[in-house]
Amino acid sequence: ALRHSLQDRLSKSSSGKNRDEIYLKLRTSTAPPLKLIDLPGLDQRIMDESMISDYAERNDAILLVIVPAAQAPEIASSRALRLAKEYDGEGTRTIGIISKIDQAASEQKALAAVQALLLNQGPPKTADIPWVALIGQSVSIASAQSGSENSLETAWRAEFETLKSILTGAPQSKLGRIALVDALAQQIRKRMKVRLPNLLSGLQGKSQIVQDELVRLGEQMVQSAEGTRAIALELCREFEDRFLQHITTGEGSGWKIVASFEGNFPNRIKQLPIDRHFDINNVKRIVLEADGYQPYLISPEKGLRSLIKGVLELAKEPARLCVDEVHRVLIDIVSAAANATPGLGRYPPFKR
Incomplete structure (x- = not known):
């Protein structure tokens, strides 16, 4: 129901870009709050630099570089990859996604480039980025249209089997949306570990400020x-x-x-x-x-x-x-x- 609601709302938008954010809150006690920002059409120059920098330059933002499989041989010239390297030179908060593998199943050159990326054998600027392969979004959504509660999980398993049959030489740990979820989780954990010392230091500093202020104002007066x-x-x-x-x-x-x-x-x-x-x-x-x-x-x-x-x-x-x-x-x-x-x-x- 949640997925259908989002699809209906997004399908009503006539423009390719929109600064009006769609807020989706998912609350859980076992994960940090997340915000998803979609910036489509970077290589077609649909998005301007200012809108991109508003989100990409944030130190706690995880960048997803999505490249169609047919464009994998020219990945080095991808504008999305160039922008990701500009805002995250060390690749500590970037994940590469090669989409629409099924649409390039007959293109051996594209599949060879995809497998090279998944094996960390691509161009030098892609070496420090974890890459994941996915099939076309429309195919994945169509596979999950049934009313079964486990339809999404079934679609993910079907996607994994499809990718495994197409990319026979690629690591299975980098195939499908389950692999994407794992990659996202690893990057989130890395960012939390990096920020945790600063957060603790900030909390300790604020705690000391509060204690000093209490000392300055005086403690509660005693009456006995x-x-x-x-x-x-x-x-x-x-x-x-x-x-x-x-x-x-x-x-x-x-x-x-x-x-x-x-x-x-x-x-x-x-x-x-x-x-x-x-x-x-x-x-x-x-x-x-x-x-x-x-x-x-x-x-x-x-x-x-x-x-x-x-x-x-x-x-x-x-x-x-x-x-x-x-x-x-x-x-x-x-x-x-x-x-x-x-x-x-x-x-x-x-x-x-």
Whole structure:
């Protein structure tokens, strides 16, 4: 019924070309939406260049180059093929169709050219295009005029058998409308694979824009103390993650902490006069001064305590400088982590 409706509508058109589109919607959950544009008579210059470019230059359009079998020997000069190569130089969205095989069944030259195309042995400009052979449209439609539900499938099988008997040396996978459907499906899958990364990237970009806008506008206001605590805890978790990221990975100023403990602090310790402090003469002097009038054997710990205290006094300044350095670095890291936590920007008291 659908086919008959389209045939009746198209038969009423008196002009060879019409910019008024016939919209046919076929909805299914297993296939993308498709639009079929028929541009007949390219080789007869019926269609102007502007109308062709309106449809052919679209990157998601699949181009069907339909050439009658009788014209297969001169395929290299076909205007349809030239336009297809102009808009799709790599042949990634073009399918070649050789029609009316039955009408050229007695022309050996034409059949030889058709088989060469189907075997990818045609002219160089046709090598990167998949080719499919069909019989005349009127014959195929006439075969499907019966009222049987499977009339279309029967016609397709009959077409395949006819083509197989005419093109005996051609690949059977390139014969008939079933082969055309397979070729179309492969090209559609290829185009979807090519566009999928761009689509995903676009969706991710739009998602990020929406998230940024939500952050800018602010989240839903809470009306209870529990809600406020929940927001505060969530912000604390976000801040802690950012803070630990700086500390553990050395991101931002995190590397300066390691540099203070492993670089500056050991260097300052090495510069201390430890050797002079533990010189034998200096040790004797400190022990005698610590013992005073008491014999050393009675209270030896005073001398040792005095030696250790002196070393600790020497190390106090390098340790203080290290603490000051790490403190300044931690302040910078806290500030960087706070700035990297988007939620804190909406709650200035938390950020302070």
